[in-house]
Amino acid sequence: MNDHPLLRVNGLTHMYGARVGCRDVSFELWPGEVIGIVGESGSGKSTLLSCLSTRQRPTAGVVEYDTTDQGLVDVYGLSEPRQRMLMRTDWGIVHQNPRDGLRMGVSAGANVGERLMAVGARHYGRIREQAGTWLDKVEIDPTRMDDQPATFSGGMLQRLQIARNLVTHPRLVFMDEPTGGLDVSVQARLLDLLRRLVTDLGLSAIVVTHDLAVARLLAHRLMVMKDGQVVEHGLTDQVLDDPHHPYTQLLVSSVLQP
Amino acid sequence: MSTGYNFAYLDEQTKRMLRRAILKAVAIPGYQVPFGSREMPLPYGWGTGGIQVTAAVIGADDRLKVIDQGADDTTNAVSIRRFFARTAGVATTEKTREATVIQTRHRIPETPLSEGQIMVYQVPIPEPLRWLEPRETETRKMHALADYGAMHVKLYEDIARFGHIATTYDYPVLVGGRYLMRPSPIPKFDNPKMDNSPALQLFGAGREKRIYAVPPYTSVKSLDFEDHPFEVQRWDQACALCGSTESFLDEVVTDDQGGRMYVCSDSDYCGERRQEQGQ
Numbered sequence: 001m002n003d004h005p006l007l008r009v010n011g012l013t014h015m016y017g018a019r020v021g022c023r024d025v026s027f028e029l030w031p032g033e034v035i036g037i038v039g040e041s042g043s044g045k046s047t048l049l050s051c052l053s054t055r056q057r058p059t060a061g062v063v064e065y066d067t068t069d070q071g072l073v074d075v076y077g078l079s080e081p082r083q084r085m086l087m088r089t090d091w092g093i094v095h096q097n098p099r100d101g102l103r104m105g106v107s108a109g110a111n112v113g114e115r116l117m118a119v120g121a122r123h124y125g126r127i128r129e130q131a132g133t134w135l136d137k138v139e140i141d142p143t144r145m146d147d148q149p150a151t152f153s154g155g156m157l158q159r160l161q162i163a164r165n166l167v168t169h170p171r172l173v174f175m176d177e178p179t180g181g182l183d184v185s186v187q188a189r190l191l192d193l194l195r196r197l198v199t200d201l202g203l204s205a206i207v208v209t210h211d212l213a214v215a216r217l218l219a220h221r222l223m224v225m226k227d228g229q230v231v232e233h234g235l236t237d238q239v240l241d242d243p244h245h246p247y248t249q250l251l252v253s254s255v256l257q258p
Numbered sequence: 259m260s261t262g263y264n265f266a267y268l269d270e271q272t273k274r275m276l277r278r279a280i281l282k283a284v285a286i287p288g289y290q291v292p293f294g295s296r297e298m299p300l301p302y303g304w305g306t307g308g309i310q311v312t313a314a315v316i317g318a319d320d321r322l323k324v325i326d327q328g329a330d331d332t333t334n335a336v337s338i339r340r341f342f343a344r345t346a347g348v349a350t351t352e353k354t355r356e357a358t359v360i361q362t363r364h365r366i367p368e369t370p371l372s373e374g375q376i377m378v379y380q381v382p383i384p385e386p387l388r389w390l391e392p393r394e395t396e397t398r399k400m401h402a403l404a405d406y407g408a409m410h411v412k413l414y415e416d417i418a419r420f421g422h423i424a425t426t427y428d429y430p431v432l433v434g435g436r437y438l439m440r441p442s443p444i445p446k447f448d449n450p451k452m453d454n455s456p457a458l459q460l461f462g463a464g465r466e467k468r469i470y471a472v473p474p475y476t477s478v479k480s481l482d483f484e485d486h487p488f489e490v491q492r493w494d495q496a497c498a499l500c501g502s503t504e505s506f507l508d509e510v511v512t513d514d515q516g517g518r519m520y521v522c523s524d525s526d527y528c529g530e531r532r533q534e535q536g537q
Contacts, residue, residue, distance in 0.1 A: 081403045103390075106415045113414055118407030124417055124483040146418050 004072055006031045006172060006204050007052070012061035014044075014051050020228040021047035025061070027223065027233065031171070034198060034205045036219030036236065038212060038251070044228035045208040046176055052206065053093055053174045054083050065090075065172075088115050092165030096177035098157035101164070102149050108135065108160055109145040115168045134163040138193060155186035159193065166197065173205045179214055191217050212255055216240055224248045259347035266313040266346040272296055276314035276469070280460060283471035288437030289401070290384050295467040299341075304334060305363060306464030308380035309341070312361045315376055315460070316342065321349045323357035328365040328506065328523030335363075352526050364427075366448040368505045368527040371457035373474065379442040381463035384470065386430045386440040406438045409481060417486055426491065432479045433472055441478075447490045447506045452478040495520040500531035 005028040014021035022044035029035055037045050050056035052063055054075050064072045065086070075083065087093070095101040102111050112131040113121075121127050132142045138159040140152075149157055158178065165173060178194065179187040195218060198205060207218050215222055216236055223233040224245065232245040243249045264270065272294075279293035298306040316322065322342050326335040330352040338361060339350045351357050354369040361378040371377065387397045390408050400406065409430055416424045429446035433439045441452060442461060452459060452472060459472040472478060482488040496503045498519040505527060507520040522528035 080399075081405075084403065084405060103411070106411055107418050109418055110411050110414045114408060114411050117410040117414065118405075120407065122410070122482075122484050124414065125485050127414065128418075 004066060005029055006033075006066045007206075008062075008064040008072065009052065010062045010064075012048065012051055012058050012063065014047050014056065014058045020044070022051065022225070022228045025223075025230055027230075029172075029204055029206065031204055032202050033221065034203075034207060034219050036215035036222045037206065037208045037225060038210060038215050038222060039225035040210060040251075043225040045210075045225055047228075048225070049174055049176055049206065049208050053091065054087065055093075085119075088118050089168050090171050092168075092170040092173040094158075094161055094165055094173060094175040094178050096180045098149075098154070098161040101161045102157065104149050106148075107146045108140070108149055108152070111149060111160060112164050112167050115164065119168060130167060131163075134167050135160075137166075137197070138163040139189075155182055155190060158182065158190060162194070162197070166201070166203075169201070171204060173203055175205060175207045175209075177209055177211075178207065179209070179211065187214075194218060212240060212252065224251065260344045263345045265318070266316055266342065266348075267299075268296065268310065268313045273314045276310055279469045280311065280314060280471065283460070283469050284458070284473050286437070287472055287476050288433030288439040288470060290468040290470045292467055293469050295464045298464065300337070302465040303382060305338060305361070305380040307462030307466075307469070308361050308363070308378050308464075309338060309462075310464060311378045311460050311462035311469060312338075312342065312359060313346075315378070316346060316348060316359055318346070318348065320358045321351050321356055323351050323354065323360045323526075324362070325360065325365055325367065325524075325526075326363045328367075328508075329525040331525060353530075354526055362444075364443050364445075365506070365523060366444055366451045368502075368522070368524045369530075371451075371455055373456040375457040377455075377457050377459045379444070379459065379461045381440070381442040381461045381466070381468070384440055384461065384463040384466050384468040386438045401437060404436065406432075409438060410483070413481060413483065413486075417483070423482065423486060423488075429488075430481050432481065434476050435479075438481075439470060439472075439478075445491065445506055446480065446488075449478070449480045449488070450490065454478075493520060497522045497528060500528045500535065502528070502531060 007029040010026050012025040013023050025048055039045050051058040063075045065075050066072050109131040112134050113127040116127050132145060135142045135145055140156055140159055179190055209215055219236045222236045222239040223230045226247045232248045240252055243252050275294055279291045283291045298309055324335040324339045326332040342348055343350050354367040359376045363380045385397055387400055391397050413423050427445045428440055428443045429449055431439050431441055454475050456474050458474055461470045480488040493507045497507060499521050502522055505522045505524060508523040509518055509520055511518050
């Protein structure tokens, strides 16, 4: 059915002056696939994610995305209005800190409805209805629709952020440490939810995480980064159960076994 | 007229700079043009933007009317009128029909404007997107890309909280189908008067250093939702003085026993009607 990938990355490099953000990253993401990017802090995971999602122009390299009308195009060759349109229709970005991705001054319903309004929805009743549906899907009680996000717990905020991103039915979601800062039981529920949404909606996703358990649960394939470079990649189980690169071996062995 | 001042207080080069900004603003309806705002002999917030625009457009044969909250006889209106009478020697009036330049704060006169008249609005905050986006670089980009969807978030929030769009003044409008504009803090009651108005409308923000304009016969559309259309305020009462049911009414407290009356905020309109009734 699909003979080309959803996202194709070739030789992506970003330098912060003389320092390396990420170097020579190439991969392909196919529709319905979830790729995990793991590595320690400072290994260039977030830089890579910013470069992929047009938030930071890379120093070198090409990021191509399969748009619905034009096929594979270089995202940095698109005009700014097109880039913005892509960001709020085809793509979603889940920030590590939900406060970065949410509008904290307006109600939960408005947060979910914002993307709809940004792409031209002008019917209050229908916007509200959709917001309610999505709050329900991410297990937030729809009666809390008119509450301010500041009254929500950390886990709820993260779920609200996810609803806000998924409301326009994106095809590709970038997640930066989606479970960072949450306690384990809340993490587990969020992962469950994410896994269900990804399967139900046929989403593709790129998940940056330093938590190998999260990677194992969510990702089909894994890329291991160190010092800005991808040192190993492959199927998740393969990488985690039979790590080849010394750094991956170190990473896998440093997980505490309860 | 006092001597020692250049005509209309500002020097000719400054007026030239202002006129350039005004011409550009008229050419791009609703677009905010930056200009070099000057220190004026009144504090920011009292109409320094409006007074500079008026100084730039007023000529010796103009007749100036200044209103503040609809009234000609409040402190701000009286002192700005006197300022131009002293520094430019222009004729002043309280009659909307007779005026060629009308500087206003918070209202548009009830009497319909006509061709050849210039409305000058005093603007505290020119940027309609400021509430949503604190960065100037970002709001400029949003204007450039006509990326205005987020503005509806504010209206959504109103309906979610109050059941209707509770924004009653400074109600955002789309000018000429392109630029989102703040109409200055006029009540939304006056918004329909801006649409396709035969008069030239100029907006000056002194502290924020921006001028924008709505040329005559330009569409000015108030934002709304399909199922919550734009509506203006309505009153159960008529004006206690002239009996008008069509004008914008002010609630005036008359005593400490809870007595109150509703009167037209446009003092010229109300006075004219009472005079007609007296005859």
